[in-house]
Amino acid sequence: MKLLSQTTWRGLGLTALALSAPLAQAHTGHGTSGIAEGLAHPFGADHLLAMVAVGLWSVSALPANKAWWGPATFMLALIVSAALGAAGLRLPFLEQLISLSVVLFGVMLVTSRLKMPVALGLGLVALAASLHGVAHGAETPETGFAAYATGFLATTATLHFGGVAIGLGIRKYLADKSTWVMAGLGTLCSGAGLYLFSQL
Template sequence: MKKLLTSIALAAAPALALAHPGHADSGFLSGALHPVGGLDHILAMLAVGLWAASFAGKARWAIPASFVAVMTLGFALGAQGFELPLLEAGIAASVLVIGLAAAWAGRIPAAAAAAVVGAFALFHGVAHGAEMHGTSAAAYAAGFILTTALLHAAGFFAGTALGKNVWLNRAVGSAIGMVGLGLLFA
């Protein structure tokens, strides 16, 4: 039975990555819904916050801010037609790497963590920009930036709550990472 459920979950994995082509308009609501339209985006955003919660001081906010800043740059590039090779694989890899980093990375320099999330944010931003149609780029961008920040905050608060139980935090981060691994092979 366990093998059957695992097979069904892996077979369904491609349907979970729905945050990409097919949005009808490009207003604020469309932008706000884009990050929650696919499990890949949701888990990557939560993992960023979860990982940031393991840091102290300004790094706790610099890591998610790095993601948002580079994602916004990626959006501008994607809206201008820039195509990033292996876009979907980069987004799936972000779920894998950031999830596992949140679980197991230990103490690495905050600048390195910000660079890692920033590199993956470029993939997410280009995907957002490629989805933007019409003339309301500012409204669309404001929507997905707000939702991204809210998902980072949710991950941060979950990470703060889980911070007292390192094994539960590792289990959550590892589970996120395993979904990312499944998405890479989907």
């Protein structure tokens, strides 16, 4: 059984090319710190959990061979909202809302087998991604947005890919228990989100 279809590989390849283009244009010694800050920024617990959860949910809930739709939707909404955040957009209670987005993704994992409408699922992914994007954009370093965005998009893509890979592994090796495994992971994700919320 193939882990990824040709169409899925094509979608992931296009995402990788889109991410590599800005990296290829970056000049050595110019904006390096911005890229480094961008690469590191998504490793906060709330961002990391959300991005891995999107990959997991995409494998479990989206149509066969369309697992890349979730990460692509997240990244598109992320970059648009990050640009708005860099331009000065601020939202009240943003950190609390980001923590609640982790709870949301956990619930989506728990209920992934119920097959909510694809448009609704992707809409929720885009909404949550927008919160994360505004937070990323608000912390744009003085080195500028372009290098910083390249960094956080690269890390985001990697975390999404990790979530997709884990999801595919669960589907292949734990097929008869995959619903329960996803429900367990979703419960842990939501619990972590509630904990993060309680610490704010």
